[in-house]
Amino acid sequence: MALSKRKRAEYFRYSQYTLLVVIALVIAFLADWEQIRTAFFNFKTMGDMFPNVITIALKNTLIYTALGFAFGLALGLVLALMKLSSIAPYRWIATVYIEFFRGIPALLVFIGLAFGVPLAFQIQFDIYSTVMLALGIVGAAYMAETIRAGIQAVPKGQVEAARSLGMSQGRAMITIVIPQAFRIILPPLTNELILLTKDSSLIYIIGLARDQYELTKFGRETLSRSPSLTPILVVGLCYLIITLPLGYLSRYLERRSGGKKVSVL
Amino acid sequence: MSEISVEITGLKKSFGSLDVLKGIDVTVNRGDVVCIIGPSGSGKSTLLRCVNLLEEPNDGKIVVNGVELTDQDVDIDLARTKIGMVFQSFNLFAHLNVLANLTVAQRKVLKRGEKEAQEIALRNLDRVGLKEKANSMPAQLSGGQQQRVAIARALSMDPDVMLFDEPTSALDPELVGDVLGVMRQLADEGMTMLVVTHEMQFAREVADKVIFMDGGYIVEEGPAAEVIGNPQETRTQEFLARVLDPTHHGPSDPV
Numbered sequence: 196m197a198l199s200k201r202k203r204a205e206y207f208r209y210s211q212y213t214l215l216v217v218i219a220l221v222i223a224f225l226a227d228w229e230q231i232r233t234a235f236f237n238f239k240t241m242g243d244m245f246p247n248v249i250t251i252a253l254k255n256t257l258i259y260t261a262l263g264f265a266f267g268l269a270l271g272l273v274l275a276l277m278k279l280s281s282i283a284p285y286r287w288i289a290t291v292y293i294e295f296f297r298g299i300p301a302l303l304v305f306i307g308l309a310f311g312v313p314l315a316f317q318i319q320f321d322i323y324s325t326v327m328l329a330l331g332i333v334g335a336a337y338m339a340e341t342i343r344a345g346i347q348a349v350p351k352g353q354v355e356a357a358r359s360l361g362m363s364q365g366r367a368m369i370t371i372v373i374p375q376a377f378r379i380i381l382p383p384l385t386n387e388l389i390l391l392t393k394d395s396s397l398i399y400i401i402g403l404a405r406d407q408y409e410l411t412k413f414g415r416e417t418l419s420r421s422p423s424l425t426p427i428l429v430v431g432l433c434y435l436i437i438t439l440p441l442g443y444l445s446r447y448l449e450r451r452s453g454g455k456k457v458s459v460l
Numbered sequence: 461m462s463e464i465s466v467e468i469t470g471l472k473k474s475f476g477s478l479d480v481l482k483g484i485d486v487t488v489n490r491g492d493v494v495c496i497i498g499p500s501g502s503g504k505s506t507l508l509r510c511v512n513l514l515e516e517p518n519d520g521k522i523v524v525n526g527v528e529l530t531d532q533d534v535d536i537d538l539a540r541t542k543i544g545m546v547f548q549s550f551n552l553f554a555h556l557n558v559l560a561n562l563t564v565a566q567r568k569v570l571k572r573g574e575k576e577a578q579e580i581a582l583r584n585l586d587r588v589g590l591k592e593k594a595n596s597m598p599a600q601l602s603g604g605q606q607q608r609v610a611i612a613r614a615l616s617m618d619p620d621v622m623l624f625d626e627p628t629s630a631l632d633p634e635l636v637g638d639v640l641g642v643m644r645q646l647a648d649e650g651m652t653m654l655v656v657t658h659e660m661q662f663a664r665e666v667a668d669k670v671i672f673m674d675g676g677y678i679v680e681e682g683p684a685a686e687v688i689g690n691p692q693e694t695r696t697q698e699f700l701a702r703v704l705d706p707t708h709h710g711p712s713d714p715v
Contacts, residue, residue, distance in 0.1 A: 356553070359514065362569055370564060
């Protein structure tokens with residue numbers, strides 16, 4: 196049997212399709228569809244979740260994420276500037292911060308803020324401060340490196356032109372470099388926003404009142420009173436309502452900035 | 461004020477172990493156009509960038525309009541507002557439209573009001589023939605138009621001196637003329653100009669003085685007609701022969 200290379204590649208491809216169809220059929224026959232339907236699609240449970248899943252849980256997830264992202268962006272910018280500073284200790288501090296908070300689970304930061312800091316410093320954060328600080332502290336560690344890369348991606352000539360017009364270093368940074376840097380890093384920042392959206396679920400650790408539930412906590416709470424996994428499916432879809440458009444936006448921005456470079460001219 | 465606009469004495473600059481400027485003295489009189497020519501690597505761009513301290517000199521003194529820039533206590537940002545600079549790569553602010561490119565430093569540095577800044581900007585855009593492009597983004601303009609906007613941006617600060625760092629080197633040949641035309645007009649209006657250029661025709665017709673640099677030194681300087689028309693130094697003669705008649709020479713000797 197002397198098949199040409201091209202023929203062999205073709206048969207190989209057919210065999211893969213066949214395999215996939217067989218697997219799909221086996222799953223379809225073996226699965227207990229009624230069981231699965233009651234496990235995931237309990238319409239009564241689903242109906243009971245509305246409207247609170249939207250008006251409380253989805254809303255709170257959005258608020259928590261926005262607070263964390265805003266604080267993280269500001270702190271990340273400060274860290275990025277510290278990393279680019281000519282003052283060595285600033286660079287060291289920023290590096291240690293970034294390595295530390297990128298390297299530990301976000302959950303630990305939530306626990307630390309919710310239980311450790313109040314003990315150590317006699318301060319009690321309310322829920323919004325906790326979520327803003329915890330998400331922001333973790334998000335800043337990731338965003339700092341992105342922002343630093345964005346700042347460095349702005350051509351040096353832009354700073355020289357600004358300085359030659361009499362702008363100080365700081366003025367040139369604020370009016371010329373940072374606005375351009377943010378255009379460059381919009382796609383990766385959008386991805387970071389997606390990650391923070393999911394991490395906002397970690398706030399469950401501090402114990403929430405009913406009107407403070409975000410999506411995951413809301414899902415778990417409903418789950419404990421429900422004979423099916425339906426609540427998890429519903430809140431999962433709610434996350435997708437937030438993250439899918441963001442992912443699409445990120446890819447769109449990437450395509451747009453990829454086509455025409457912000458640099459050079 | 462003195463008749464001397466720019467006075468450079470004993471200027472030295474090195475990058476690491478590389479000595480780029482090895483002791484330069486230049487005097488530019490008010491209203492004069494001085495063109496600096498020379499082979500690449502001769503230090504001419506570095507010299508120009510030292511005049512507004514974009515490069516920090518290692519040694520020597522630079523005085524522009526009576527202000528010693530090399531003095532550690534001088535407000536360099538303030539001094540730079542009086543020294544316009546035009547770059548080879550234009551360096552228009554990519555995120556701002558043409559009008560904002562011209563107004564941003566007027567507003568943030570000179571603290572002019574928005575209306576005043578815009579009036580000045582539009583007047584200078586008109587001078588370079590691009591008033592109708594006020595609302596365009598830099599990326600929408602041709603190289604020649606971008607460079608003219610860059611000139612108008614520098615002019616909007618009301619500078620006493622203009623520095624041009626190879627302003628036409630990045631342009632397509634057919635666009636060079638527009639930019640040189642604007643520069644010639646500036647020269648005619650009496651602007652003090654220091655121009656690093658490869659445009660020998662321009663240097664010959666517009667410059668009051670031509671400086672030929674090579675290897676970090678000024679090799680020859682004088683009126684354009686003499687330095688370009690009748691060079692005395694061998695290195696000047698060789699350089700000009702290559703630039704003015706590039707097809708009739710073999711590859712240059714390794715330095």
